[in-house]
Amino acid sequence: MTGSFHVPVMLPQVMELFAQAGGDGKTVLDCTLGAGGHALAMLESGKVTAYRGIDADPEALERARGRLFAYADKTDFILGFFDQVLASISGTFDFILFDLGLSTHQFEDSSRGFSFLREEALDMRLSPDLEDSAFEIVHREREDILANLIFQYGEERYSRQIAKAICKARTRSPIRSSAALAGIVASSVPPSYRHGRIHPATRTFQAIRISVNDELGREARGLEIASKLLSPGGILAVISFHSLEDRIAKRFCKDFAKSRGLQELNKKPLVPSDAECASNPASRSAKLRAVRRPREGEGT
Numbered sequence: 510m511t512g513s514f515h516v517p518v519m520l521p522q523v524m525e526l527f528a529q530a531g532g533d534g535k536t537v538l539d540c541t542l543g544a545g546g547h548a549l550a551m552l553e554s555g556k557v558t559a560y561r562g563i564d565a566d567p568e569a570l571e572r573a574r575g576r577l578f579a580y581a582d583k584t585d586f587i588l589g590f591f592d593q594v595l596a597s598i599s600g601t602f603d604f605i606l607f608d609l610g611l612s613t614h615q616f617e618d619s620s621r622g623f624s625f626l627r628e629e630a631l632d633m634r635l636s637p638d639l640e641d642s643a644f645e646i647v648h649r650e651r652e653d654i655l656a657n658l659i660f661q662y663g664e665e666r667y668s669r670q671i672a673k674a675i676c677k678a679r680t681r682s683p684i685r686s687s688a689a690l691a692g693i694v695a696s697s698v699p700p701s702y703r704h705g706r707i708h709p710a711t712r713t714f715q716a717i718r719i720s721v722n723d724e725l726g727r728e729a730r731g732l733e734i735a736s737k738l739l740s741p742g743g744i745l746a747v748i749s750f751h752s753l754e755d756r757i758a759k760r761f762c763k764d765f766a767k768s769r770g771l772q773e774l775n776k777k778p779l780v781p782s783d784a785e786c787a788s789n790p791a792s793r794s795a796k797l798r799a800v801r802r803p804r805e806g807e808g809t
């Protein structure tokens with residue numbers, strides 16, 4: 510396990526929105542608690558009256574519980590996928606945060622095969638409660654379905670070749686590890702792509718992970734449900750890490766939220782500073798969008 514914590518992305522921008530949300534004593538709903546980095550900064554500000562943090566990953570929740578120990582009296586830790594948890598949550602919140610995707614710990618320490626650079630079991634489930642792991646999807650789906658999945662969720666232009674290579678390989682022997690899958694993908698694409706800017710398995714891994722965890726469906730449902738839990742003057746912020754996530758966040762802010770009388774706070778998404786991108790490469794693709802519920806009497 511790495512000694513250091515996942516570095517919270519776009520922390521200054523998140524704290525600025527947190528400062529604008531609600532009044533002096535704030536209630537917060539953190540839909541992706543992760544390592545609790547954003548949570549710690551908000552709790553340390555002294556402005557939080559109650560903090561509810563959700564995560565689907567029991568290991569992440571335990572790590573956050575340990576880290577936020579000093580604020581145990583204000584913090585509530587909820588295990589589950591946010592779209593399911595939100596459907597049964599009561600009350601309203603001044604600040605709601607979605608920091609989508611995975612934390613560094615999940616890529617580096619989870620042993621669940623999220624990284625194509627590691628020799629780990631091909632699992633990719635955020636929660637052990639999910640029935641199907643990456644192994645099931647990779648071995649069960651028909652070639653055309655796998656190709657569509659890799660194209661749709663990975664925006665991978667070599668999806669057909671990759672799906673064909675996976676299906677050929679699995680008839681010889683089961684593909685048990687992340688490294689084995691990465692090797693099959695790499696050997697099925699043209700050499701120019703193999704030596705390109707990103708690892709050739711990046712998009713395929715993203716696609717399978719999204720499919721295993723229904724990440725996009727949960728994002729769309731989660732944002733809509735959460736927006737109904739905003740207090741007057743409350744702000745909902747969403748940080749996305751790839752174009753498919755941002756497309757859903759954008760549609761939510763521009764169409765859904767607007768039609769429900771919420772204000773979009775920035776026409777264009779906020780992005781990390783050059784300094785943050787340099788010091789934390791994982792932040793490079795981040796985009797932050799936010800909406801606000803007007804107080805009574807305020808125009809939209």
Ligand SMILES: C[S@@+](CC[C@H](N)C(=O)[O-])C[C@H]1O[C@@H](n2cnc3c(N)ncnc32)[C@H](O)[C@@H]1O
Binds near residue numbers: 516517540564611
């Ligand atoms: C990028 S990390 C959050 C990092 C956190 N903001 C911090 O500063 O430490 C995203 C976290 O959200 C969790 N997650 C992703 N999708 C989820 C979902 N649909 N429901 C619940 N948790 C989810 C992941 O397990 C991961 O721990």
